[in-house]
Amino acid sequence: AQTVTQSQPEMSVQEAETVTLSCTYDTSESDYYLFWYKQPPSRQMILVIRQEAYKQQNATENRFSVNFQKAAKSFSLKISDSQLGDAAMYFCAYNRRRALTTSGTYKYIFGTGTRLKVLA
């Protein structure tokens, strides 16, 4: 069974600095997706960034980028120039990409989250 592990329950970063959130996963699949979701105090889950496993290039979205190490099954999120609005829970998630009739394809596996504090 697939698992997603976020080993940092809480992280802090100074405003304008860079922080990296860790995520590791376990799977025997070769084709899958990985996501980072942000959950601010409003509770709304917001997609931050997405990575397809078959792509070697790391995904980037403005100040957010990932370091995807497929062999090591690692998927870390780097936030550059941290802003106060980045303070939130961040969840790493995995989704298997397989044939259309495979029920497991529909399911996402989430990590337990990392709470990011941004210090002014």
Place this chain on the structure above:
Amino acid sequence: NAGVTQTPKFRVLKTGQSMTLLCAQDMNHEYMYWYRQDPGMGLRLIHYSVGEGTTAKGEVPDGYNVSRLKKQNFLLGLESAAPSQTSVYFCASRKGLAAERDTQYFGPGTRLTVL
């Protein structure tokens, strides 16, 4: 475009009471999901649906039932609420399985307390 909406936002129940949470999406998505979020446990899948009229069990389905009578709505029911069902419930939807359709979009959540 409202995206994914959930009703109600908050609810307090007594043990043994029943209630239904409503999830609605206006994006014509095929797949819909119900999760619960508890401290230190991330999101756990309760039930999901891959299309109108279909439902399937997730990780933690016991004590819950669901229905998807219309494509845009996914209902989560608690027949006899228990304190262990105190949680924040999230609904999500997803367009399809093709590469560009795999992203889930979440509703704002429902905070449920069972006394």
